[in-house]
Amino acid sequence: MQTCPACDLSLPDLNQYCSNCGHRLAAPTPSTVNAIEKPSSGDCEWLYPAGAFISGLITFFSSWIYCTVTYGFLFGFGLGWIPSFILAAIVGSLWPLIALAVMAFVVFLMLSSK
Numbered sequence: 394m395q396t397c398p399a400c401d402l403s404l405p406d407l408n409q410y411c412s413n414c415g416h417r418l419a420a421p422t423p424s425t426v427n428a429i430e431k432p433s434s435g436d437c438e439w440l441y442p443a444g445a446f447i448s449g450l451i452t453f454f455s456s457w458i459y460c461t462v463t464y465g466f467l468f469g470f471g472l473g474w475i476p477s478f479i480l481a482a483i484v485g486s487l488w489p490l491i492a493l494a495v496m497a498f499v500v501f502l503m504l505s506s507k
């Protein structure tokens with residue numbers, strides 16, 4: 394129940410105007426309160442795991458290829474996936490800061506080794 398501020402008449406909560414004097418009732422209806430939703434927690438929650446997966450994958454194969462080129466097929470390809478996997482896991486967890494720097498570093502090493 395709500396009370397009209399003008400004539401103190403008790404009115405149902407659904408009433409937006411007083412049935413006695415026509416005064417607009419200030420109290421919001423329950424449906425209006427429920428309609429006000431708290432802001433969503435964000436539409437970019439998928440961005441971090443997606444970026445971690447993609448940057449980790451790119452780092453893994455870039456590092457593996459670099460190991461193969463640098464240390465030869467036997468050691469580079471056969472054992473290069475171990476440090477590449479560790480590096481990819483680190484980069485994947487910190488990809489926003491590291492991904493670009495590591496990729497640029499790998500490209501720089503590949504270019505400078507020729």
Ligand SMILES: [Zn+2]
Nearest residue numbers: 397400411414
């Ligand atoms: Zn009234």
